[in-house]
Amino acid sequence: MKLMLMVAILACTFSLGLAADDSSPATSNVPGAEYPRIHDDLRATFRLKAPDAASVKVDVGGTTYDLVKGDDGFWTVTSNPLVPGFHYYALMVDGVSINDPGSETYFGVGRQYSGIEVPENGVDFYDAKDVPHGEIREHWYHSTVTGKWRRCFVYTPPGYDENTKKRYPVLYLQHGAGEDERGWGIQGRVNFILDNLLAAGKAVPMIVVMDRGYATRAGTPEPATYPPMGSQADPAARAKAFVERMRVFEDVFIQELIPMIDSTYRTIPDREHRAMAGLSMGGMQTCQITFHHLDMFAWIGGFSGAGNPFIAAPFDPSTSYDGVMKDAEAFNQRVKLLWLGVGTKEPERMYTGIQGFHEALEKAGIKHVYWESPGTAHEWQTWRRDLYDFAPRLFRH
Amino acid sequence: MKLMLMVAILACTFSLGLAADDSSPATSNVPGAEYPRIHDDLRATFRLKAPDAASVKVDVGGTTYDLVKGDDGFWTVTSNPLVPGFHYYALMVDGVSINDPGSETYFGVGRQYSGIEVPENGVDFYDAKDVPHGEIREHWYHSTVTGKWRRCFVYTPPGYDENTKKRYPVLYLQHGAGEDERGWGIQGRVNFILDNLLAAGKAVPMIVVMDRGYATRAGTPEPATYPPMGSQADPAARAKAFVERMRVFEDVFIQELIPMIDSTYRTIPDREHRAMAGLSMGGMQTCQITFHHLDMFAWIGGFSGAGNPFIAAPFDPSTSYDGVMKDAEAFNQRVKLLWLGVGTKEPERMYTGIQGFHEALEKAGIKHVYWESPGTAHEWQTWRRDLYDFAPRLFRH
Numbered sequence: 001m002k003l004m005l006m007v008a009i010l011a012c013t014f015s016l017g018l019a020a021d022d023s024s025p026a027t028s029n030v031p032g033a034e035y036p037r038i039h040d041d042l043r044a045t046f047r048l049k050a051p052d053a054a055s056v057k058v059d060v061g062g063t064t065y066d067l068v069k070g071d072d073g074f075w076t077v078t079s080n081p082l083v084p085g086f087h088y089y090a091l092m093v094d095g096v097s098i099n100d101p102g103s104e105t106y107f108g109v110g111r112q113y114s115g116i117e118v119p120e121n122g123v124d125f126y127d128a129k130d131v132p133h134g135e136i137r138e139h140w141y142h143s144t145v146t147g148k149w150r151r152c153f154v155y156t157p158p159g160y161d162e163n164t165k166k167r168y169p170v171l172y173l174q175h176g177a178g179e180d181e182r183g184w185g186i187q188g189r190v191n192f193i194l195d196n197l198l199a200a201g202k203a204v205p206m207i208v209v210m211d212r213g214y215a216t217r218a219g220t221p222e223p224a225t226y227p228p229m230g231s232q233a234d235p236a237a238r239a240k241a242f243v244e245r246m247r248v249f250e251d252v253f254i255q256e257l258i259p260m261i262d263s264t265y266r267t268i269p270d271r272e273h274r275a276m277a278g279l280s281m282g283g284m285q286t287c288q289i290t291f292h293h294l295d296m297f298a299w300i301g302g303f304s305g306a307g308n309p310f311i312a313a314p315f316d317p318s319t320s321y322d323g324v325m326k327d328a329e330a331f332n333q334r335v336k337l338l339w340l341g342v343g344t345k346e347p348e349r350m351y352t353g354i355q356g357f358h359e360a361l362e363k364a365g366i367k368h369v370y371w372e373s374p375g376t377a378h379e380w381q382t383w384r385r386d387l388y389d390f391a392p393r394l395f396r397h
Numbered sequence: 398m399k400l401m402l403m404v405a406i407l408a409c410t411f412s413l414g415l416a417a418d419d420s421s422p423a424t425s426n427v428p429g430a431e432y433p434r435i436h437d438d439l440r441a442t443f444r445l446k447a448p449d450a451a452s453v454k455v456d457v458g459g460t461t462y463d464l465v466k467g468d469d470g471f472w473t474v475t476s477n478p479l480v481p482g483f484h485y486y487a488l489m490v491d492g493v494s495i496n497d498p499g500s501e502t503y504f505g506v507g508r509q510y511s512g513i514e515v516p517e518n519g520v521d522f523y524d525a526k527d528v529p530h531g532e533i534r535e536h537w538y539h540s541t542v543t544g545k546w547r548r549c550f551v552y553t554p555p556g557y558d559e560n561t562k563k564r565y566p567v568l569y570l571q572h573g574a575g576e577d578e579r580g581w582g583i584q585g586r587v588n589f590i591l592d593n594l595l596a597a598g599k600a601v602p603m604i605v606v607m608d609r610g611y612a613t614r615a616g617t618p619e620p621a622t623y624p625p626m627g628s629q630a631d632p633a634a635r636a637k638a639f640v641e642r643m644r645v646f647e648d649v650f651i652q653e654l655i656p657m658i659d660s661t662y663r664t665i666p667d668r669e670h671r672a673m674a675g676l677s678m679g680g681m682q683t684c685q686i687t688f689h690h691l692d693m694f695a696w697i698g699g700f701s702g703a704g705n706p707f708i709a710a711p712f713d714p715s716t717s718y719d720g721v722m723k724d725a726e727a728f729n730q731r732v733k734l735l736w737l738g739v740g741t742k743e744p745e746r747m748y749t750g751i752q753g754f755h756e757a758l759e760k761a762g763i764k765h766v767y768w769e770s771p772g773t774a775h776e777w778q779t780w781r782r783d784l785y786d787f788a789p790r791l792f793r794h
Contacts, residue, residue, distance in 0.1 A: 030504075031611070031619045031622050032507065052451075052452075053490075053493060054491070093491060093495070094447070094450045094451070095448065096446075096450060097498070098490070098495040099502070101508045101509075102508075105496070105502045110427065110429065111498045112427070112496060112500075112501060128537060135535060136534070137533070138532060138535075138582070138588070139530075139532055142527065149525040185535070191535070191537075223428065224427075225427075225428050
């Protein structure tokens with residue numbers, strides 16, 4: 001009896017093993033990976049086996065930590081508490097930035113990068129819940145502008161396949177620089193956010209289109225997606241390259257993407273049922289495209305990105321974007337929603353940029369919503385919250 | 398004039414730069430990444446910036462190469478000619494296996510891994526071509542068996558949304574160990590293979606369902622996807638764990654996945670219009686599931702995986718799988734297609750395993766197709782070719 005009890009205690013100790021403290025594997029880990037682990041207070045413990053390395057660091061949440069080597073060849077460190085949400089992070093082995101084999105990777109900063117999901121207490125609006133689920137469809141289309149096949153992703157709401165006569169409004173939703181058309185579906189969890197809003201009756205059923213924010217003219221090579229402006233040292237050349245890239249994307253978007261979507265999906269193909277929003281670079285693209293084509297869009301969102309420092313700086317409502325806001329009353333009547341969001345912990349330049357845009361609109365009498373995400377930086381938790389506030393306001397007539 | 402010519406020559410030299418030889422960036426590179434590069438003779442050049450590393454290697458195509466450090470801190474090596482197709486590969490920095498920042502990553506070997514696409518001269522059956530394209534849909538469903546939300550991917554053929562009365566046969570197509578439900582859509586290019594076959598009139602329009610090949614009972618933790626049998630040293634325990642995992646998957650598949658697909662998509666929900674195939678572990682799952690449920694399947698494919706060494710070894714047609722093949726004539730009448738494929742360069746154990754299965758079937762008078770992929774190993778080029786041979790044979794009545 002005593003022996004069996006001892007065996008039981010030993011077995012229990014062994015099976016608890018690594019989980020004996022308050023931590024558990026991050027939900028962003030690959031199956032079976034015990035590290036990284038998240039503690040109750042949102043500190044994270046990182047670990048890597050590297051017996052022959054001279055130095056291992058982790059760069060997460062804006063801080064670099066040195067991992068400490070154990071006798072078993074495993075390096076470990078526990079971070080300070082992390083802000084809830086999704087963070088890209090990198091390990092560094094002898095100075096080389098690497099992915100953590102324990103984590104999933106996500107396309108960001110121009111390459112595949114490790115990511116860690118830090119839970120937010122009591123917040124589940126972006127989780128898979130017991131509600132009807134829409135689909136995210138991978139759709140390929142040929143672009144004459146770029147001379148290439150392009151991939152976009154299309155969220156169709158629950159019921160889309162059953163209600164074969166019903167037509168839907170469309171939100172075009174763009175990623176930021178260094179990311180791509182996969183971002184909103186994977187890091188952003190657009191499907192779960194919409195599924196949950198729809199199940200709660202808080203949003204109008206809509207199609208969401210997530211296109212690739214990069215485009216170059218046919219016959220020209222596709223540049224790196226990061227850094228966003230190319231590597232030219234000359235600011236004027238950078239600005240010129242950026243403006244040109246924005247123009248090519250606008251051509252693809254207006255001449256190819258929207259007609260393809262309207263002929264492929266059961267959309268309501270008019271401006272009152274078409275919205276566009278984007279994050280960071282995608283917010284600038286949104287402003288450029290919607291302000292130049294108000295005949296096509298009535299609902300506009302800029303998430304941590306609005307205006308365009310390269311073609312409309314300083315922003316002046318009376319002249320910028322060909323003076324589309326010159327007549328505030330006319331603009332206010334035409335645009336059903338102009339929505340701006342920013343995280344309170346974003347880099348100073350971004351925060352003041354959006355705030356400046358907001359204040360200029362305010363001063364010019366341009367109706368808009370300005371929203372701040374408390375405690376979050378230039379990152380996906382800000383943009384998930386943005387979408388959660390923005391989407392319910394759409395297509396309310 | 399002379400000066401302008403010199404400038405032109407210099408500019409030309411500069412713009413060619415890295416591309417002055419016969420190599421070009423692999424198509425699997427992230428946008429803008431110049432390395433890895435593929436040469437005309439299919440050698441590949443790998444490069445990594447690691448000024449502080451003591452050693453950098455690359456493990457590709459079954460060989461490990463040492464990279465050589467240059468004065469600029471970049472390490473470089475050129476491999477021997479690689480076999481055409483998709484290969485997982487890893488760089489090693491001071492003994493740590495890392496992803497190449499220049500390449501996309503792919504879920505394989507139980508984690509996100511670098512991959513390189515090596516072109517095959519004159520072969521384009523898995524490329525995006527100017528033909529109508531189907532969609533790959535990300536679909537989430539709740540599983541009572543596992544107590545979790547599960548993700549599958551569903552290929553719908555071109556025209557699925559237009560022909561809203563048309564119903565389609567279904568191919569269930571499984572990935573291998575260490576991979577997941579994303580494998581066939583990304584590494585396998587199932588959509589382009591089917592699009593091209595359909596455009597050429599070589600296959601019957603069908604829905605393809607790619608589910609997650611892992612499942613554990615509700616309340617039990619999800620183990621690592623690799624190594625495939627768990628980490629138990631005891632072969633009997635490994636076999637037991639594997640068999641149990643196969644059973645749970647079979648339960649999900651039969652009780653949950655198929656009914657969900659048949660109630661969500663416009664399928665023809667009978668055995669004559671339902672096929673199952675899988676690669677490696679997925680081939681074993683296919684044998685287990687279809688042979689146990691011939692009332693549900695009439696078309697069966699094992700790609701580099703058939704039989705099951707843990708529950709039916711040695712394979713004996715008169716007794717294995719509850720004797721389903723005991724009456725060869727009855728089996729031959731019932732099963733419209735039993736298809737087996739293997740690459741000629743697969744590891745000896747796998748090659749002889751499939752060949753042994755084929756020979757046992759032959760001896761027992763069980764009709765089947767046996768196909769070899771010339772020159773390829775246990776890898777995606779074998780399975781792409783398998784699908785290209787297998788899919789056109791399906792649903793021909």
